[in-house]
Amino acid sequence: MTESNPLSPMKARITEIQQMTDIEKLIKLRFQNKTDASNFKYMPGQFIKLGVMGVGEAPISICTSQSDEPGLELCIRNAGRVTKALHNLNVGNTIWIRGPYGNGFPMEAIEGKDLLLVAGGLGIAPIRGVLQYALHHRELFGEISFLYGVRCYDLMLFKDEILDYFRHGDEKGVKLYLSYEDESDKVCYDLSCERDDRCTQGMVTKLFSMLDSKSNNSVSLIGGPPIMYKFTVRELEKMGFQPDEVYMTLERRMRCGVGQCGHCIVGTGKSIKYVCKDGPVFTLWDAMNTKGMI
Amino acid sequence: MTESLYKVITKEELSQFGYALRETGTIYAPVKTSKESHSFKQVDTLTEADLEYHRTMIPPKKFFISPKETIFTFNKEKEEYNETPAVNEPLVLFGVHPCDINALNLLAKVYLESFTDKYYSERRENTTIIGISCTPDEYCFCKSTGTDYAREGFELFLHDIGDRYLVRVGSLKGYNLLQKHASLFREVTEEDLSLYRQAEKKRLASFTKSLEMSGLQDMLDMSYNSPIWEEYGEKCLCCGSCNLVCPRCRCYDVQDYIDLNLNTGQRERKWYSCMLKEHGLVAGGHNFRATSAERLRNRVNCKGSLKEDMTNCVGCGRCSAYCPAGIDYVEILQKIRGDIE
Amino acid sequence: MSKPKLGIFSLTGCGGDQLQILNMEDQLLDLVSRFDIVDFQEGSSRKVDGDIDIAFVEGTVSTEHDLKKLKEIRARSNVLIALGNCAIEGCIQSMRNGETTLSERLKDVYGVEEGFFDAKLSKPITEYVDVEFSIPGCPVEKEETLRGITSLLHGDSPPYYSYPVCVECKLNEYPCVIVEEGKPCLGPLIRAGCNARCPSLGLDCIGCRGPVEGAENFAAEYQMLLDKGYTKQDIMNRLRVFCGELGDDFLGGGDDE
Ligand SMILES: Cc1cc2nc3c(=O)[nH]c(=O)nc-3n(C[C@H](O)[C@H](O)[C@H](O)COP(=O)(O)OP(=O)(O)OC[C@H]3O[C@@H](n4cnc5c(N)ncnc54)[C@H](O)[C@@H]3O)c2cc1C
Ligand code: SF4
Ligand code: SF4
Ligand code: SF4
Ligand code: SF4
Ligand code: FES
Secondary structure (H helix, E strand, C coil), X not given: CCCCCCCCCEEEEEEEEEECCCCEEEEEEEECXXXXXXXXXXXXXXXXXXXXCCCEEEEEECCXXXXXXXXXXXXXXXXXXXXXXXXXXXXXXXXXXXXXXXCCCCCCCCCCCEEEEEEEHHHHHHHHHHHHHHHHCHHHCCCEEEXXXXXXXXXXXXXXXXXXXXXXXXXXXXEEEEEECCCCCHHHHHHHHHCCCCEEECCHHHHHHHCCCCCCCEEEEEECCHHHHHHHHHHHHHHCCCHHHEEEECCCCCCCCCCCCCCCEEEECCEEEEHXXXXXXXXXXXXXXCCCCC | CCCCCEEEEEHHHHHHHHHHHHHCCEEEEEEECCCCCEEEEECCCHHHCCCCCCCECCCXXXXXXXXXXXXXXXXXXXXXXXXXXXXXXXXXXXXXXXXXXXXXXXXXXXXXXXXXXXXXXXXXXXXXXXXECCCCXXXXXXXXHCCCCCCCXXXXXXXXXXXXXXXXXXXXXXXXXXXXXXXXXXXXXXXHXXXXXXXXXXXXXXXXXXXXCCCHHHHHHHCCCCCHHHHHHHHCCCCCHHHHCCCCCCCEEEEEEECCCCCEEEEEEEECCCCCHHHHECCCCCECCCCHHHHHHHHHHHHHCEECXXXXXCCCCHHHHCCCCCCXXXXXXXXXXXXXX | CCCCEEEEEECECCCHHHHHHHCXXXXXXXXXXXXXXXXXXXXXXXXXXXXXXXXXXXXEEXXXXXXXXXXXXXXXXXXXXXXXXXXXXXXXXXXXXXXXXXXXXXXHHHCCCCCCCCEXXXXXXXXXCCCCEEECECCECHHHHHHHHHHHHCCCCCCCCCCEHHHHHHHCXXXXXXXXXXXXXXXXXXXXXXXXXXXXXXXXXXXXCCECCCCCCXXXXXXXXXXXXXXXXXXXXXXXXXXXXXXXXXXXXXXXX
């Protein structure tokens, strides 16, 4: 609990910027104030409000898992006013942060389980944190499978990491599956030739046929654009996942991030949820109880 | 202490009490501002107030969350910002109705439960709320929502029982206020009690509008695809008035402004409404509530949902009374219930 | 870094929007010092050819000459901003479009046949070219224009109002003139940004800032006013003044009666 205005941000400085694709940058930053840094405890799936003074703030997933190293990594798509301003910043510039917000993925509650991670497009940002966490605590989890769907190689995020998992994941304890939509994509095509049991042309849902059958002790964690959920959930249901074994992170318009401003509202009289505060991670069971979620 | 928490004050002496309250803080009370509207305005004496009012157009939440406010000013070169200091001037809100008191209680939960909003809590601490009983008009249905009685969230509550008020104490601060002005108040007599019984009977009998609440949340859920939303969505002007006058709505928007020097500027917070087109719009152009029907459905569902066993609507009637298109919230829900065609 | 090149141009119109920029007395010097002004008819006689970073264009296209000038400006400009409602929706100059033809009007006014002038039916610039942004108003608000320019300098886009006048009306606690007096207020359709100037005086909004982008509620407003006893003619006359041909479009064209 903060004893001041929840809309007051903390100061951070950009330490590194990587252009990941034409429209996405990885921004690394570090808090300016030591207590801010040491108080900042987060779980994969939580997000921050990232701000540029004079333009505004945007909710951005923390795409790492908490480690001893101070600092945060954010993968930011240039999608509008604030994100454009974020893209215009340079190493050394100040940036303003509030958070961490939201519930995040329940990493402790799912210890001991097999993990099926599914990410589409920018949805990899929160899922990357989950993967890092699970690999960091590898002994706490069972099998880890990771399905990642991209439009084409150029739009693939975290390319080096993904290719590394693709080729050497099995040794590190994660099986990576890759799908790509663009039929003319040469690089992805080569990958699919390299391992046709791990890479295919099509939507991310096409990768499900490559999976072993569901173990009776597994959960699925999904991140992706709204339209991906419907189709992915259908596949998961076919595999036998129960509604409380599927966790997904949702996106809505957000202003405050703390359950006040109402923009991220979803649901009906029976169940109203605020994605920023009650989510952004919900189970399929939550979605069944809250109309309009997916 | 065995002091009774009920007292009586005559209407004549009330103005004296009002006068004395100026020591406690600046007094705001309902004042008639136009044909159909009242507003909580600063008054010097209670004679300026209209204590028989039905409702103010803008509810007293304006004292706790300003319609427009600067959260902080910033200086980019200095890499710093300065929060706007909370207003510390003590206020007396005189003549607040039970629906509005209940609405403030729920609003406080939103603003204080997970993250303490410094401004909200400081403003509440600096405010003395004096409630007053009321007579319903054709828009009021607070009896249905169970919010026609204020249990807490006020200092003193005045029940009009003819030529005098029965005074109910709602907080220690209110108790101390009574002690301070003890000479204006007297103990409750058997006669006062019987006047109170009569007044309550009369008040309860004068409601003309009502809405059954049981099962409403389920009915709303099952009416997600009902044609009702289209029917009213077509009439709706998407003007936002219903939300902006609602004592329970809390939606706000935040915007930054930069000065011409490109260095200083401010971040502002403003009331907002889910009936406005961009409430659910995200970057890239997807709108989670693109049509007026979807937005109206969201509004009615939000208001019809429960927050700790109390509906998010306190039955004040403002949204219906001030809708330029004449859309009646209760009528929509009566249709959802199947009570009317 | 060199200063951005700014041009402020007028087509057919009253020049009121340029005047509003000149009226920003307190900030004007500071403002112009941040730009290299290549064209500003009302402010300076200096004219420089070549590329422009930011061009503001006010007025409607009402002559062939206007159209030629507009296309030239577009070709030279990186960012083109429609300044004021003439440029955005056609405003008063376009209010009779769809009602009378150009030749009828020329005949009425000058008693001559079409062809004498190079006149065209008045249309907003947005009919002919793409604009990056627009700053509404008849005339534009000084504050909003300044904020728009400042945001551009800041690398951001100008703030805009996606919601109607009613919001400002309620935030300021002005009584609603539809609810209380049955006046034909256009506030629900019209872009906020004037701080509900007319309702603040107890007057109904006549729509001078033009309709909210993608306003989907023309039909609702129309029906509401019909129910209050206004005739179709009353309502259409009102809508046409500042909403250009949009009013007609939303109601499915200037059909029957
Ligand atoms: C929980 C969560 C996590 C996210 N994580 C990431 C991430 O890791 N990387 C990333 O690139 N993007 C992420 N997004 C999306 C990102 O927040 C939007 O792209 C961003 O807000 C767009 O803001 P803008 O000002 O650039 O766009 P504009 O279109 O100019 O939007 C204006 C304002 O609308 C609101 N808004 C618009 N789109 C969204 C949106 N999708 N979600 C919430 N508010 C929105 C914001 O308040 C924004 O300031 C996330 C969104 C959510 C809800
Ligand atoms: S929904 Fe309407 S009746 Fe209910 S509290 Fe809000 S304004 Fe009052
Ligand atoms: S979502 Fe709508 S109804 Fe709910 S609080 Fe916000 S403005 Fe009010
Ligand atoms: S006040 Fe009436 S017209 Fe305006 S948004 Fe609400 S329901 Fe629609
Ligand atoms: S007076 Fe006009 S602008 Fe104000 S609320 Fe009523 S309709 Fe809207
Ligand atoms: S972002 Fe404000 S309530 Fe969720």
